Amino acid sequence: MAVLCLLLSLSVAHALLLDVDQVKLPQYHTYGKRLVLAGGHLDENNNEIYNTIVKLAGGENYAKIGIVTAGSADPADSCNYYSDLFLHRYKAQSVYCIPIDVNHTSNNFNDDVVDKIKQQTGFFFGGGDQQRIIDSLPLFQYYVLLAHISVPAMREITGLFDAGAVIAGSSTGTACQSSAVMIRGGMSWDALRYGAFKSENKDHPDDLIYNNNGGLRMLHGFILDTHFSQRGREGRLIRLLSDTRHLYNGVDWGIGVDENTALVIRHAGTSQAEGEIIGENGVFFADVSNSHVDNSTKYFNIDNVMVHYLTHGDKIFLQNKTIKFSRTKTQMKGHENYDHALTTQDIFGGNRRHPTQKSEFTRVATSIFDSRLETSSYGDTYENNPRFRVTMSRAVAGAEGFVERKHSFHTDITSYRNLYVKIDFSP
Ligand SMILES: *[C@@H]1O[C@H](CO)[C@@H](O)[C@H](O)[C@H]1NC(C)=O
Ligand SMILES: *[C@@H]1O[C@H](CO)[C@@H](O)[C@H](O)[C@H]1NC(C)=O
Ligand SMILES: *[C@@H]1O[C@H](CO)[C@@H](O)[C@H](O)[C@H]1NC(C)=O
Numbered sequence: 001m002a003v004l005c006l007l008l009s010l011s012v013a014h015a016l017l018l019d020v021d022q023v024k025l026p027q028y029h030t031y032g033k034r035l036v037l038a039g040g041h042l043d044e045n046n047n048e049i050y051n052t053i054v055k056l057a058g059g060e061n062y063a064k065i066g067i068v069t070a071g072s073a074d075p076a077d078s079c080n081y082y083s084d085l086f087l088h089r090y091k092a093q094s095v096y097c098i099p100i101d102v103n104h105t106s107n108n109f110n111d112d113v114v115d116k117i118k119q120q121t122g123f124f125f126g127g128g129d130q131q132r133i134i135d136s137l138p139l140f141q142y143y144v145l146l147a148h149i150s151v152p153a154m155r156e157i158t159g160l161f162d163a164g165a166v167i168a169g170s171s172t173g174t175a176c177q178s179s180a181v182m183i184r185g186g187m188s189w190d191a192l193r194y195g196a197f198k199s200e201n202k203d204h205p206d207d208l209i210y211n212n213n214g215g216l217r218m219l220h221g222f223i224l225d226t227h228f229s230q231r232g233r234e235g236r237l238i239r240l241l242s243d244t245r246h247l248y249n250g251v252d253w254g255i256g257v258d259e260n261t262a263l264v265i266r267h268a269g270t271s272q273a274e275g276e277i278i279g280e281n282g283v284f285f286a287d288v289s290n291s292h293v294d295n296s297t298k299y300f301n302i303d304n305v306m307v308h309y310l311t312h313g314d315k316i317f318l319q320n321k322t323i324k325f326s327r328t329k330t331q332m333k334g335h336e337n338y339d340h341a342l343t344t345q346d347i348f349g350g351n352r353r354h355p356t357q358k359s360e361f362t363r364v365a366t367s368i369f370d371s372r373l374e375t376s377s378y379g380d381t382y383e384n385n386p387r388f389r390v391t392m393s394r395a396v397a398g399a400e401g402f403v404e405r406k407h408s409f410h411t412d413i414t415s416y417r418n419l420y421v422k423i424d425f426s427p
Helices: 002-021 047-056 075-089 105-109 111-118 130-136 152-163 188-194 234-244 360-369
Strands: 035-038 064-068 094-097 122-125 140-142 148-150 166-170 182-185 208-211 222-225 253-257 261-266 274-279 282-287 302-311 315-317 376-380 388-393 400-404 413-425
Touching: 035 047, 035 253, 047 075, 047 122, 047 166, 047 261, 047 274, 064 075, 075 094, 105 111, 105 152, 111 152, 122 152, 130 182, 130 208, 148 152, 182 222, 182 234, 188 208, 188 234, 188 388, 208 234, 222 234, 234 253, 234 282, 234 302, 234 388, 234 413, 253 261, 261 282, 274 282, 302 315, 302 360, 360 376, 360 388, 360 400, 360 413
Parallel strands: 035 166, 064 094, 064 122, 122 166, 222 253
Antiparallel strands: 035 261, 140 148, 182 208, 253 282, 261 274, 274 315, 282 302, 302 413, 376 388, 388 413, 400 413
């Protein structure tokens, strides 16, 4: 009986809310639905990214930012940090720490909390552990016979997103926004060696694990990963795409956002949806739609993966994947700076060896476009047994590199599209 009353009252509430949700925020008419997906290590001085979030939430002295720190191990402390930044430094009109986390899930149904959520013009999801966000903010409440209703807090946040409130996140706050399978953790070599798992194994802390139910369902069609080049996550993203593409929430495309960088998506959910890269580094796109896996060999191998790497000012239409390089960049073909491409002994080493330089994967990939004599190169994994080899080639249709020259190879702002990738192992 209690359940029935709850069901009835919530569905009446839902019906009323649907009307309210039809009212679009003013900024909806310029940009449609929009997201700002940052890759973690977001510097508090990164004016470009923070100002973009505030602008897309309606602008200075207008933006009302709801902050979700349910991913954090210390949600209150994390929210204080972001509140202070948005309010005092980036001139939001107001901030609201949404008091929902793994220890406060009843607030998902709290009228005062839901009322405050309704007043926001944008939401920022902080870092930590993406599974904590999913556990804290369920989309649905399930009842007997799998009857389900949406949970008020996320229903409001989703409704506001549809009405034009920006959804922004960094690190975990980005990784949790997909409707596709959600990556939870793992290292590239371990992913290639052992594959993707649905649950953690305490004896294998570096295993690739994922949630096959997906994330908060704000962005469709892509797996989202973060801290990307810096932690050499190319291998784990490609393996997760390959292992899950045939599942219900599987997809062929993955996006890896670098640290202190963001992918800004406007007109999300429409055929016009367009992503633009802002911030310091780049955004990696992997496409396994034409890839091939040979299951007859001892270890994992895959070929015909296509990858793209976009940097500041570059844009991509998310539906047909058309890429437009920034006008500040010029084609590298015919203007290469080197004879030979580079190789590496630690292809997934990220930039742990040289924190101020391009990551290992990016270094090899961009050197191929900057080489006069070679059209392909490779990098091996540092780990052996087996040692995996990543071979990359620009000798395929549509491959091109673009660059904004600075002072050196490591400071040049370089982008490329249609780089062919093959991963196999040394026998
Ligand atoms: C939730 O409560 C437990 C037990 O008090 C505590 O150990 C944990 O840190 C809390 N988690 C968060 C995210 O606040
Ligand atoms: C891709 O989609 C965009 C947005 O709909 C459109 O403007 C553009 O012409 C398309 N490009 C191609 C090559 O189809
Ligand atoms: C290879 O294995 C993958 C993952 O288990 C599977 O989806 C795929 O169908 C297999 N391919 C062949 C040719 O057997």
